[in-house]
Amino acid sequence: MDESFIDPFEHYPHHGRVRLGHIGKGTAKPEYGLRLYKLTLWRWCGFCHRDLVGNSDLWRNLQVDEAVPVSVAKAFEFSSDFYEDAFNRVLVCPACNAFGNRYQLIPSSNWVPPQTDEDFAALRYAIFRERWELVRRLNPADEELWGKWKSVSST
Numbered sequence: 001m002d003e004s005f006i007d008p009f010e011h012y013p014h015h016g017r018v019r020l021g022h023i024g025k026g027t028a029k030p031e032y033g034l035r036l037y038k039l040t041l042w043r044w045c046g047f048c049h050r051d052l053v054g055n056s057d058l059w060r061n062l063q064v065d066e067a068v069p070v071s072v073a074k075a076f077e078f079s080s081d082f083y084e085d086a087f088n089r090v091l092v093c094p095a096c097n098a099f100g101n102r103y104q105l106i107p108s109s110n111w112v113p114p115q116t117d118e119d120f121a122a123l124r125y126a127i128f129r130e131r132w133e134l135v136r137r138l139n140p141a142d143e144e145l146w147g148k149w150k151s152v153s154s155t
């Protein structure tokens, strides 16, 4: 696939390097998704960059994801002040969200959990970029399956 990585958080206030506050739990569309959109004005899927707000058909598919997945954040004891913050959330489409659940953090031997906003933002960048590779490049099983679809003639 021929496309380049875009860091959505670079387009958030303070270039995504400063916490924006908790946006709460509940339901994405009426609650935390709307709060996230108001704070960031980022309207595209964080992975494939399709518009999710331009019309109601697109918006129906809108979901919200954590750049640093909650499972990773909990396993490595990050402060919830970081991973529950809006600066760890991004709008995503369902297709990318469905392909996005394969991430595992393999920490280096001198690993320490992030202490500052800047630390967290750097780690978030590294993790999100790695996840983007996983989401956008089909794994071998999906590649093979996609081949079967692609080869069906439409004549």
Ligand SMILES: [Zn+2]
Pocket: 045, 046, 047, 048, 049, 050, 092, 093, 094, 095, 096, 097
């Ligand atoms: Zn997407």
